[in-house]
């Protein structure tokens with residue numbers, strides 16, 4: 001039986017970490033593609049030269065030739081530019097949409113059976129475009145956003161409570177932007193509601209609410225917090241780790257229930273748009289979507305987030321993309 005093939009389109013900051021993590025976890029052989037010549041060859045060589053130390057046998061290949069992604073099982077797309085000073089959201093949308101369009105055309109040609117995970121921003125629009133251009137079925141095209149946003153939310157809860165993050169389960173739904181919806185009511189520490197634990201910590205329900213509001217706000221702005229501190233570029237370790245968890249769930253047919261940017265077909269009152277929702281990930285990609293029961297307040301937040309996604313997609317269509 002041959003090894004699985006993981007093709008990474010975009011060999012920048014996130015692409016490099018993806019390649020290293022895929023090798024370390026021995027998910028399969030790795031192809032790192034970038035339009036910049038030589039750089040992906042150098043990066044994969046650098047990672048591969050640590051294989052004796054790390055003890056992995058995965059083959060790594062850097063390339064600028066799409067032919068090398070032929071018959072990949074999984075494709076992870078990070079091609080695209082981060083926003084630069086003076087660039088409007090529309091500018092970023094236009095630039096990255098052109099890149100995603102060409103990536104999608106090549107993936108369709110060279111890896112027509114691949115399951116694809118998109119990371120490039122603006123995420124919800126880029127996944128929509130990738131699906132439109134490839135025409136792949138919805139189960140094989142998804143975006144990474146919720147796994148990372150939920151990890152950030154869980155980390156902040158763990159740090160507040162002084163408990164291991166391994167015991168925290170907290171999920172973020174909705175679009176990958178300011179309107180994302182951290183589900184406070186469902187957040188728990190090994191089954192104990194996180195809010196109950198924060199209330200006990202302070203013995204004050206009002207103070208607990210304030211603390212949780214700060215955690216929710218920090219979660220929504222976590223990407224921006226990192227951008228500000230890095231000075232150049234955006235988060236790359238955590239987005240790569242999140243996408244690798246999704247790829248691992250698919251390659252090992254784990255049936256994980258993870259927050260995934262998936263195409264909705266009536267769920268959450270939305271049809272035909274990509275939104276972050278709990279989904280089962282297995283060998284066939286997105287194998288099911290779970291509709292969480294939301295109260296009125298949560299439903300309003302989710303509706304607002306879906307509206308932001310539909311506006312983003314409308315902007316993209318208005319630009320003729």
Ligand code: APR
Nearest residue numbers: 010011012013014015034035078079080081099119120121
């Ligand atoms: N095909 C393939 N790769 C491309 C193309 C293209 N048409 N156009 C640009 N690239 C490559 C760049 O050469 C660069 O190496 O995409 C890579 C992007 O890497 P970085 O600029 O380091 O960006 P990164 O931090 O990896 O983020 C990538 O993910 O989270 C999002 O907002 C982020 O959209 C950005 C993307």
